[in-house]
Amino acid sequence: xxxxxxxxxxxxxxxxxxxxxxxxxxxxxxxxxxxxxxxxxxxxxxxxxxxxxxxxxxxxxxxxxxxxxxxxxxxxxxxxxxxxxxxxxxxxxxxxxxxxxxxxxxxxxxxxxxxxxxxxxxxxxxxxxxxxxxxxxxxxxxxxxxxxxxxxxxxxxxxxxxxxxxxxxxxxxxxxxxxxxxxxxxxxxxxxxxxxxxxxxxxxxxxxxxxxxxxxxxxxxxxxxxxxxxxxxxxxxxxxxxxxxxxxxxxxxxxxxxxxxxxxxxxxxxxxxxxxxxxxxxxxxxxxxxxxxxxxxxxxxxxxxxxxxxxxxxxxxxxxxxxxxxxxxxxxxxxxxxxxxxxxxxxxxxxxxxxxx
Amino acid sequence: xxxxxxxxxxxxxxxxxxxxxxxxxxxxxxxxxxxxxxxxxxxxxxxxxxxxxxxxxxxxxxxxxxxxxxxxxxxxxxxxxxxxxxxxxxxxxxxxxxxxxxxxxxxxxxxxxxxxxxxxxxxxxxxxxxxxxxxxxxxxxxxxxxxxxxxxxxxxxxxxxxxxxxxxxxxxxxxxxxxxxxxxxxxxxxxxxxxxxxxxxxxxxxxxxxxxxxxxxxxxxxxxxxxxxxxxxxxxxxxxxxxxxxxxxxxxxxxxxxxxxxxxxxxxxxxxxxxxxxxxxxxxxxxxxxxxxxxxxxxxxxxxxxxxxxxxxxxxxxxxxxxxxxxxxxxxxxxxxxxxxxxxxxxxxxxxxxxxxxxxxxxxxxxxxxxxxxxxxxxxxxxxxxxxxxxxxxxxxxxxxxxxxxxxxxxxxxxxxxxxxxxxxxxxxxxxxxxxxxxxxxxxxxxxxxxxxxxxxxxxxxxxxxxxxxxxxxxxxxxxxxxxxxxxxxxxxxxxxxxxxxxxxxxxxxxxxxxxxxxxxxxxxxxxxxxxxxxxxxxxxxxxxxxxxxxxxxxxxxxxxxxxxxxxxxxxxxxxxxxxxxxxxxxxxxxxxxxxxx
Numbered sequence: 014x015x016x017x018x019x020x021x022x023x024x025x026x027x028x029x030x031x032x033x034x035x036x037x038x039x040x041x042x043x044x045x046x047x048x049x050x051x052x053x054x055x056x057x058x059x060x061x062x063x064x065x066x067x068x069x070x071x072x073x074x075x076x077x078x079x080x081x082x083x084x085x086x087x088x089x090x091x092x093x094x095x096x097x098x099x100x101x102x103x104x105x106x107x108x109x110x111x112x113x114x115x116x117x118x119x120x121x122x123x124x125x126x127x128x129x130x131x132x133x134x135x136x137x138x139x140x141x142x143x144x145x146x147x148x149x150x151x152x153x154x155x156x157x158x159x160x161x162x163x164x165x166x167x168x169x170x171x172x173x174x175x176x177x178x179x180x181x182x183x184x185x186x187x188x189x190x191x192x193x194x195x196x197x198x199x200x201x202x203x204x205x206x207x208x209x210x211x212x213x214x215x216x217x218x219x220x221x222x223x224x225x226x227x228x229x230x231x232x233x234x235x236x237x238x239x240x241x242x243x244x245x246x247x248x249x250x251x252x253x254x255x256x257x258x259x260x261x262x263x264x265x266x267x268x269x270x271x272x273x274x275x276x277x278x279x280x281x282x283x284x285x286x287x288x289x290x291x292x293x294x295x296x297x298x299x300x301x302x303x304x305x306x307x308x309x310x311x312x313x314x315x316x317x318x319x320x321x322x323x324x325x326x327x328x329x330x331x332x333x334x335x336x337x338x339x340x341x342x343x344x345x346x347x348x349x350x351x352x353x354x355x356x357x358x359x360x361x362x363x364x365x366x367x368x369x370x
Numbered sequence: 371x372x373x374x375x376x377x378x379x380x381x382x383x384x385x386x387x388x389x390x391x392x393x394x395x396x397x398x399x400x401x402x403x404x405x406x407x408x409x410x411x412x413x414x415x416x417x418x419x420x421x422x423x424x425x426x427x428x429x430x431x432x433x434x435x436x437x438x439x440x441x442x443x444x445x446x447x448x449x450x451x452x453x454x455x456x457x458x459x460x461x462x463x464x465x466x467x468x469x470x471x472x473x474x475x476x477x478x479x480x481x482x483x484x485x486x487x488x489x490x491x492x493x494x495x496x497x498x499x500x501x502x503x504x505x506x507x508x509x510x511x512x513x514x515x516x517x518x519x520x521x522x523x524x525x526x527x528x529x530x531x532x533x534x535x536x537x538x539x540x541x542x543x544x545x546x547x548x549x550x551x552x553x554x555x556x557x558x559x560x561x562x563x564x565x566x567x568x569x570x571x572x573x574x575x576x577x578x579x580x581x582x583x584x585x586x587x588x589x590x591x592x593x594x595x596x597x598x599x600x601x602x603x604x605x606x607x608x609x610x611x612x613x614x615x616x617x618x619x620x621x622x623x624x625x626x627x628x629x630x631x632x633x634x635x636x637x638x639x640x641x642x643x644x645x646x647x648x649x650x651x652x653x654x655x656x657x658x659x660x661x662x663x664x665x666x667x668x669x670x671x672x673x674x675x676x677x678x679x680x681x682x683x684x685x686x687x688x689x690x691x692x693x694x695x696x697x698x699x700x701x702x703x704x705x706x707x708x709x710x711x712x713x714x715x716x717x718x719x720x721x722x723x724x725x726x727x728x729x730x731x732x733x734x735x736x737x738x739x740x741x742x743x744x745x746x747x748x749x750x751x752x753x754x755x756x757x758x759x760x761x762x763x764x765x766x767x768x769x770x771x772x773x774x775x776x777x778x779x780x781x782x783x784x785x786x787x788x789x790x791x792x793x794x795x796x797x798x799x800x801x802x803x804x805x806x807x808x809x810x811x812x813x814x815x816x817x818x819x820x821x822x823x824x825x826x827x828x829x830x831x832x833x834x835x836x837x838x839x840x841x842x843x844x845x846x847x848x849x850x851x852x853x854x855x856x857x858x859x860x861x862x863x864x865x866x867x868x869x870x871x872x873x874x875x876x877x878x879x880x881x882x883x884x885x886x887x888x889x890x891x892x893x894x895x896x897x898x899x900x901x902x903x904x905x906x907x908x909x910x911x912x913x914x915x916x917x918x919x920x921x922x923x924x925x926x927x928x929x930x931x932x933x934x935x936x937x938x939x940x941x942x943x944x945x946x947x948x949x950x951x952x953x954x955x956x957x958x959x960x961x962x963x964x965x966x967x968x
Contacts, residue, residue, distance in 0.1 A: 030891060034827050050823035050904055051911070052754045056830070060753035063834060064761065070838065071765075074845050082849035085870055087785075102782055109772040116739060116768050123746040124761055127682070128753065134951060135683040135944040136748035139968045144744070145691045145737065152736040156729040156775070163779040164722050170781065171718035188545065188636070207635035220635070254636040255539040256648055258713070258788060262854030265785045269714050271648055272538055273632025276715035302869045324866040331865070333788040333856040335532045336539060337546040338457045342864035 054131050061128025068121035072114070084301075088294040091328065091349070092264040093245075093281035094170050099265070101166055108155060173279040179245040182238065184330070185219045186250070186257035186270040189339035191330055192219055193238035194231055197364055203228015207253050207272075213369045220253070221365055232362040237346035238330075241355035242285045250276045258334035261347065263289070269334055282349045289349075290326045299326050390926075398509075400501030403924050405508050406487035407819055413479025414808065415893065417515060421470035426886050428463045431455045433879035435861035449527060457860040461530040462548050464858055466522065468533030469556070473563060474518070476666040476804045478511050478570075481605075484669055484811050485574050485598040487819065491917035492592050494583025494934060496927045499576040503569050510566035514559045521555035529556035532858060534655055537630040537648050541622050544637045554623070557616050564613040571602035571609075578602075583916075585936035589693075589968075590955070592915050592940040593686060596693050597672020600700045601665050607704060608661040615654035622646070649714055656707035663800050664703040668696060670807020671738060671767075674760040676940075677814050678742055680913045681757035682749030683951045685941035688741045689968045695734035695741075702731040712780040713787055721780040728778035732771070739768055750944070750951075754911065755829025756814035762837050763806035769841075770798025773848065788858075791851025794844045802840045809833075809892065816896075817910050821922045822903030828895040835888035842881030846874050912952045914940050919956055939968055 052060070090099055127135075183194040183202050196202045205228070209220040221228040240246055250259055252270035259278070260267045268278040289295055302324050310320035328347035332340055350358070399405060427446075430439055438453035449459035486504065490497050498504045521528040530548025531540035535556065543550040578599045582591075591599075621627040622643075630651040631643035679686040686692060708716065708724030742764045751757065773795040776782045786792065809832070816824045850871045855862055862868040862875075909918035916936065920928050934956040942953040945966065959965060 026887060026890075030828075030831065033831055034825075048904055049907075049910070050826045052752045052757075052826060056826065057751060057753045060758060060830065061751065067765075067834075067837060071769075071841065074841050078845055078849060082846060082874065085849060085853045085874070087852065087854050098781060098785065101779070102776065105776050105779065105782060109775060113769060113772055116743065117765060120743050120746070120761065120764055120768070123743060123749075124751060127746060127749045127751050129683075129750045133750045135750040137685065137944050137946055138687065138744075138748065139685045139941070139966060140688045140690065145688050145741075148740045149733060149737055153733050156732055159775065159779065160726055160729050163725055163781045167718065167722060167725070167779075167781040170784070171721070207633045208640055210635050210640065211638075254634055255542070255545050256536050258856075260788070260854075260856060262785060267713050267784050267787055271715050272634050273645075273647060274649075274715060298870065302866060305869050305872070306866065321866075324869070326867075329854075329865065329867060331854075331856055334536075335461065335858045337461075340461070341457065341859035341861055344865060 052129070054129065057129035061125045064121050064128075065125035068117060068125075071117055071121075075110075075113075084294075084297065087262055088289070088292055088298070090263065090265050091282055091284040091289055092266065093283050094166075095265045095280075095283070097166050097169065101162060104162070105159060108159065170280075173245075173247065175247065176245055179247045179279070180241065181247050181249065182240070183219075183249045183251060184259050184270065185233075186252040186259065186332065186336075186343075188254050188337050189332070189343040190235065191259075191332075191343065191345035192233055192235050193345070194219055194221075194233045195359070195362070196227075197230030197232060199227060199230060201227045202249060203231050203365070205251070210253070216368050217365075219251075223365075223369065229364065229366040231365045232359075233365070234362065235345075237348055239348045239350060239355050239358045240282050241352045242282055242349050244352070245279060245281045247279045248277060250278065255336050256334045257332045257336050257343070260331045260333035261328065262331070263328050267333060285349045285351065286326075286328060286347075287350075289328070295326050299324060398505060400497070400505045401924075401926055402486045402490050402498045402501070402504060403819070403928075405504055406483050408508050409479060409482030409486060409511070410812070410819070412512060412515060413474055413482050414812075415896065417470050417474040417479065419889075419893070420519070421467050421475055422886055422889060424463045424467040424470070426882060427455075428460055428467070429879040429882045431460055431860070433876045435863050455860075458530055458547050459527055460860045461532070461546070461858065462527045462552070465530050465532055465535075465548070466518070466528050469518065469529075469560075471801065472533060472662065472666065473560070474515060476800075476808070477567065477605075477662070478563070480666065480669050480804065480808050480811075481574075481598065481601060482508070482511065482570060483808075484594070484673060484815070485570070485602065487815060488594055488917060489574055489577050489598055490581070491818070491920060491928060492595050492915050492940075493578060493581060493586055494916050494929075494936060495577060495581035496929075496933070498573050499581060500573055503573050507566045507569035507573065510562050510569065514562040514566060517555050517559035517562065521552045521559065524551045524555065526550045526552060528552040534652075534659065535619070536655070537619060537622065537651050538634055538636075541619060541631055542634070542636055542641075544639075554620075557620050557623075561613060561616050561620075564609045564616070567605055567609050571605040574598055574602040575606065583933045583936055586955075589690070590936055590939045593675035593689070593692055593696075594669075594672040594915075596696055597668045597675070600696050601668045601672075604661045604668075604700050604703060605665050608658040608665075611654055612658035615651055615658075618654075619651065649711070649716065652711050652714055653707070656710045657704075659710065660707040661703045663796075664699055666800050666804045667767075667807075668699065670763060670804040670811075671696075673807045673811040673814070674742070674763050676913075676915065677756045677760045677810050678745050678764075679941050679943060680814075680911050680952075681752040681754055681760070682745050683752065683943045684745055684749040685943055685966070685968070686741070687744040687747075688737075689939070689941065691737055692741055695737045698734040699731060702727060702734070706731055706778075709778050709780070709783070712783045718780075725778060725780045729775065732775060732778070735767075735771055739764060739771075752911075754813065755824070755826055755833060756810040756911075758830065758833040759806045759810035759813065762833065763803050763810065765837075766798050766806060766840065767803045770795055770800070770803060770844075774799060785854075786851055788856055789851035790847045790855050790857055793857050794847035794851060797847075798840075798844050802844070809836075812896070814911065815917075816899065816903075817906030817922070818917055820900050820903070821906050821924075822899055823906050823910065824899040824903060825895050828891055832888055832892045832895065835891070836885055839881045839885035839888060843878050843885060846878055850874055909954075912950070914942060914952050914955050916955055919954060938965055941968070942966055 185192040203225040204222040250270040257270040330345040332343035442450035443453040526547035618629040628643040628646040634641040
């Protein structure tokens, strides 16, 4: 049945094309039959006008996209370096949109304005070093400023100090889930290696070296990890099998997890999960998503399947580096909360020395 | 068919009077024009069809995730149980789509077709420096294509680690099914591909340096030749590095070495690898991978330069600036690879260095765009299909190139790295732009390739549908990338947070299907014109370059009698004081005429 449908569609498409070709051909009636397949004055006129129309199309797509799609974008950042990131992003966007609007206009307007007319001679203009200089130097200056700004921000984000009071958290990636390890009371992570993974009958899921005393008070969590608000976190990232990438978009944070080495990233969360749930953009987004989920649920229940749970906002840790079958579903929840709530959560965790007993 | 042996070749030294059989003429041909056609049909039409079709399959899955489609059932069989695509085959399709489009279509197909066709014809040579190497190059490409296609029929599926095949995913058969036999075939195919590409490139370089006709100085070369020449040089510099990466990966996979692997635990087992680093592979891969972008793009830009000048009836603006920017892009392209690795765990200081070199490369790119635009100014534009695609290229090159300012900035890369923003960026700036250059070239040189004209009305339809669809596909992708959606996700239904992106994915897929349908118009136009198209005149576009002085019927050695000499640059369009609005490069200067200063 589907095959028949596809064939019908193909045939109809074919007929439609044939007819459109006919229209193009008819638009050339009146002049003497020319089948040279070289553009005539009429072709130039039509395509030149279409070039102008295309400029309008590009603008329309741009405006439409910003109008309707900007609401799906990430909400305001939830980390200390986030605002600097967002400012740089929107400055770059302003530069891009300005350049895009201007150059596309000039390109398509020239294409429209100078569409060929028989017997008109083009203007012989081979080069102009002054012009070349101008349009080399202007982008150069703009790019230079953007680079300087970018490099300063980059330096601030990446060259973090190993403060004493920064919380150290290890994010541990494997096919296809995340685990997080905390240093415990001493806030120091014990040594670890994949070679210890099979110790203690699978009770050592991220391979802590039991001969390192620093590791005895470490604890490992799955599904979700908690962070205290306004305290700097230094992430140590490891992977046990293939490349993964720890992507925490709401914090404007990402770093690859590389087997055989420990990579690092640091940020300071500035908004608790509860605060972020009150953010107006987030509220709008959640409402929109729940509306979609409600509609989908109706379809599902009609088919006798389970309906979807309503969605509530949570910070996410995703995998952004292709890592195999379930790459698309490698997630962990991040909870940012007050120092007090965080301490309560920590107190509930079982430390390594207890786990292996 | 003209009788080959009857054409006099007075000063054609290595001409042999031999009868050509079907096999030597159409299959194991050493004639550059036939080899160009072979590349066009195998590299562009055949591999292109497969590459595009694959993208439509995974676009269906993305728009209507985990739904049953009859086409999946038909084409994917056991990999789509009950017509629902399996996640592993999704990754495989993405991988092979990327590999085919980047390497087979836009590297071998594009350069193979147009460097082969145009280098001898535009510089005034009888053929490539070595016809034999040229033939071997094509047949290695054929072999490589067949091995890549064979990998689609391996039981566990073809390679599925992304076209960048980062180890350990690509190195460990335990990590994903595609990393077994499928990956082995991928690596063998690419190793052969590199050999083919090197033979081709060396031939192009030697031919351009040694076989230019009398009067064809380097600064009289059409910009097409400059682009092909420099592309070949970048290829020779960077492709061997991919070969070494592939060989080391083969060693890790098959002989137990640890170049790229260390401390790995997979499927309950600790592997013996110790001391290697996947980051090393990333460096090697992108040392080719980034120049590769320009290997794809520069020929397209060269083709565009030629077609825009011809159809504007104006000299290309800033010829020397264009040459300088090609050289600058070529040089810089080899020192920017690290911008693919800002968050790979590489030292942050290196990130700053690569940000700097990356944004530098935007300058010559901007110069090229401005020069194209100025070439149009006060021209007398002839909107042949080739011209439409050339202007389309400039448009997508700008739209796609500008977002490079964001991705090339290490800071901004943090949060959009490996998201759909990247997918949108590179598809516009290198995928669509290079494809437009390829289409422009096919429409423009079809008369030279097949002695017939393509149907212009179908060409117009092809262009306008493609142009609209391309924006419809890739413009919204920027937004889902900035919404935080990582690329290479089989579906985004696993995250309720992305539920409001589902509609956008449907829009993208609808435009993708439209774009796919438009390519069928091209395919139809191509094949029907090949056999039934109107017979071409010798110089249909009234162009200046030398290929149009050669007879329409292909003859071995390109020109009967002596090779014409060159007396001027390639862009004397609408030169004041001339009767016609074009002057062939082979026309001597008039009595009072001064050579154009350029």
